[in-house]
Amino acid sequence: MQKLRGALIGCGFFAVNQMHAWNDVEGAVIVAICDRDPERLAAVGDQFGIARRYADAAQMFADGGFDFVDIATTVQSHRALVELAAAHKVPAICQKPFARTLSDAKAMVAACRTASIPLMVHENFRWQPPIQAVRKALDAGAIGEPFWGRFSFRSGFDVFSGQPYLAEGERFIIEDLGIHTLDIARYILGDVKSLTARTLRVNPKIKGEDVATILLDHEAGATSIVDVSYATKLGTEPFPETLVELDGTEGTIRLSQGYRLEINNAAGTTVTDVSPKLLSWASRPWHNIQESVFAIQQHWSERLRDGGETSTSGADNLKTFALVEAAYESAASGSPVEIGALL
Numbered sequence: 001m002q003k004l005r006g007a008l009i010g011c012g013f014f015a016v017n018q019m020h021a022w023n024d025v026e027g028a029v030i031v032a033i034c035d036r037d038p039e040r041l042a043a044v045g046d047q048f049g050i051a052r053r054y055a056d057a058a059q060m061f062a063d064g065g066f067d068f069v070d071i072a073t074t075v076q077s078h079r080a081l082v083e084l085a086a087a088h089k090v091p092a093i094c095q096k097p098f099a100r101t102l103s104d105a106k107a108m109v110a111a112c113r114t115a116s117i118p119l120m121v122h123e124n125f126r127w128q129p130p131i132q133a134v135r136k137a138l139d140a141g142a143i144g145e146p147f148w149g150r151f152s153f154r155s156g157f158d159v160f161s162g163q164p165y166l167a168e169g170e171r172f173i174i175e176d177l178g179i180h181t182l183d184i185a186r187y188i189l190g191d192v193k194s195l196t197a198r199t200l201r202v203n204p205k206i207k208g209e210d211v212a213t214i215l216l217d218h219e220a221g222a223t224s225i226v227d228v229s230y231a232t233k234l235g236t237e238p239f240p241e242t243l244v245e246l247d248g249t250e251g252t253i254r255l256s257q258g259y260r261l262e263i264n265n266a267a268g269t270t271v272t273d274v275s276p277k278l279l280s281w282a283s284r285p286w287h288n289i290q291e292s293v294f295a296i297q298q299h300w301s302e303r304l305r306d307g308g309e310t311s312t313s314g315a316d317n318l319k320t321f322a323l324v325e326a327a328y329e330s331a332a333s334g335s336p337v338e339i340g341a342l343l
């Protein structure tokens with residue numbers, strides 16, 4: 001099998017995980033990298049033995065010789081780079097947050113549709129093994145029809161040391177982390193009709209909100225809560241675990257701290273350890289995220305080969321992105337926001 005050749009743009013903090021994962025993905029290999037910062041370009045190029053290095057993405061696309069692009073830059077450059085990929089008809093993966101605004105995100109999806117190229121958002125949290133285990137139990141009918149859920153990420157972990165830009169934006173936790181949690185809520189309980197949100201900033205050293213509580217009305221009838229915080233100081237730090245509670249007509253699911261999955265139904269109670277693997281290049285506590293990076297990139301490689309739609313396609317991600325926009329709108333106005341009106 002000939003390997004798909006990829007090019008990666010943005011050799012920063014998180015791209016190192018993506019590069020490690022590409023080494024493990026079957027059927028794909030990175031042949032070129034790009035970063036406008038020469039030190040970062042050299043560091044990643046040397047670490048992963050990539051000879052083709054570019055400071056300018058336009059030049060890299062002009063030279064070509066790759067089957068897809070993996071955009072791992074921060075959000076400011078996403079629209080321009082996705083549109084560049086579309087102009088060159090190169091299938092694209094784009095990191096989250098997909099875009100600065102929902103209208104940019106819609107334009108990016110339209111550009112790729114017009115160019116007939118696949119577009120996947122690197123929305124990896126739904127690919128975490130514990131979240132996959134919850135979905136599998138639900139699909140197997142373990143608790144019947146779910147009618148209530150809670151998706152919770154509460155932490156005091158210092159994310160600012162690795163990603164200093166997170167302290168600087170007017171928006172913080174919903175845009176950066178809540179976006180994943182909202183995506184998990186959609187993945188587990190389906191699309192959302194309306195939401196109501198409240199936000200707070202507890203840490204005085206950052207600009208954006210670091211606490212958010214969001215009430216979701218799902219189209220299928222369930223109600224859920226997405227609650228996220230980076231101002232929560234616990235005895236045992238849970239970063240980066242998303243805890244899940246689901247109540248269904250026939251039982252309950254609880255994914256609790258320490259990757260403990262408990263399912264209760266008429267057959268009794270089963271408890272399973274759904275801890276992620278520690279991949280050879282991974283390190284705790286990031287290993288849960290790192291395994292999901294490998295999983296989403298393997299998924300991309302398989303779908304690009306068989307022509308199928310990816311789980312977190314650009315079109316799918318518009319529905320998650322709309323929840324982010326709606327959460328900020330609801331927090332500002334104090335009122336519920338209808339999602340259909342945004343899409």
Ligand code: NAD
Pocket residue numbers: 009010011012013014015034035036037040055057072073074075077095096097122123124162163176289
């Ligand atoms: P970073 O600032 O460390 O790295 C971004 C890199 O992109 C920098 O080296 C910068 O020079 C380069 N860059 C920016 N614009 C460019 C352009 N137009 N052309 C070439 N190079 C360009 O950022 P990061 O922390 O690695 O985050 C990158 C993205 O990954 C963000 O969108 C962030 O939200 C996301 N992220 C995702 C996860 C996840 O689990 N999915 C985790 C962390 C970060």
Ligand code: 89V
Pocket residue numbers: 159163176177180240
């Ligand atoms: O996944 C992310 O986007 C990261 C982090 C987990 C630190 O919030 O920014």
